[in-house]
Amino acid sequence: MRLLETSTQTQIRTAHCPECGAQLRLIGRLLIGEVFGCGHCTAQLEIASYDPAVLEPIALIDEADERN
Secondary structure, three states: OOEOOOOOOOOEEEEEOOOOOOEEEEEOOOEOOOEEEOOOOOOEEEEEEEOOEEEEEOOOOOHHHHHO
C-alpha cells in the first residue's frame, strides 16, 4: 500500500460512492486499499486511487470459491 504524502495541513478529498452516488469526504492520510463503509448506504468500499480520489466496492470472496 502506498501512503499519500501530506504536509502539515489536513488533506481533504471528495469522492463518490460507486453504489449510491453519495459524495464522501476523505480526510487525512489515505492508503490505497484502505477499506471503510459508506455512511449513506453502508456499502463496503476501498480506496483505489487518491489523485483523483476513486472508491471501489470491495470484492467479497467466498472461502469455498477460493478452494475450487
